[in-house]
Amino acid sequence: MDENQIIEAIERARRGIGQYLAIMELFPNVDVSTDCDFQRQFNAFYRIRQRSREWYEEYYSYMERNKEADILFEDALDYLHRTLGRYEPSFSSKLAATINPDQPVWDSFVLQNTGQRAPSYTANNRIETAKEVFQNIRQWYEDRMQSKEGQLIITTFNRLVAEHEQITDLKKIDFVLWQTRA
Secondary structure, three states: OOHHHHHHHHHHHHHHHHHHHHHHHHHHHOOOOOOHHHHHHHHHHHOOOOOOHHHHHHHHHHHHHOOOOOOOHHHHHHHHHHHHOOOOHHHHHHHHHHHOOOOOOOOHHHHHHHOOOOOOOOOOOHHHHHHHHHHHHHHHHHHHHHOHHHHHHHHHHHHHOOOHHHOOHHHHHHHHHHOOOO
């Protein structure tokens, strides 16, 4: 990407950046298991919908209980599978990335842009394979943050976004990546 493409991506991401900052400001200050405003904003930003009441209760209770635990994607993935019987790589990553903003998220654009493929939902080993895929995503971000292009994304983001100090370098790259679609 050149600087103009990065600037365009940041401009398209501005609304999402504002939503993200609002979520991350609320997160440490409210009980996310009961705070409807946090849950509404989180659900809207991460496009979580059409889940059962039990799912939402378990998801946000787990998030609240683990605010200080620095859980990883793997922990959340295992927990949601064990307690709800669901395979939730995307929402597991978003939960873990809220607790630890130095963790990436899993979504179709990230998979596409990092050259990864999600395991089939019917595969017997899909949870273990998802953990391997996610480790590859982590490594991709680690490499990208050190690359010339990654450094250009970070410095351009810092120049254009006043609140850049509240956003991790990984998330800065993520905002630009999310706007880069084939």
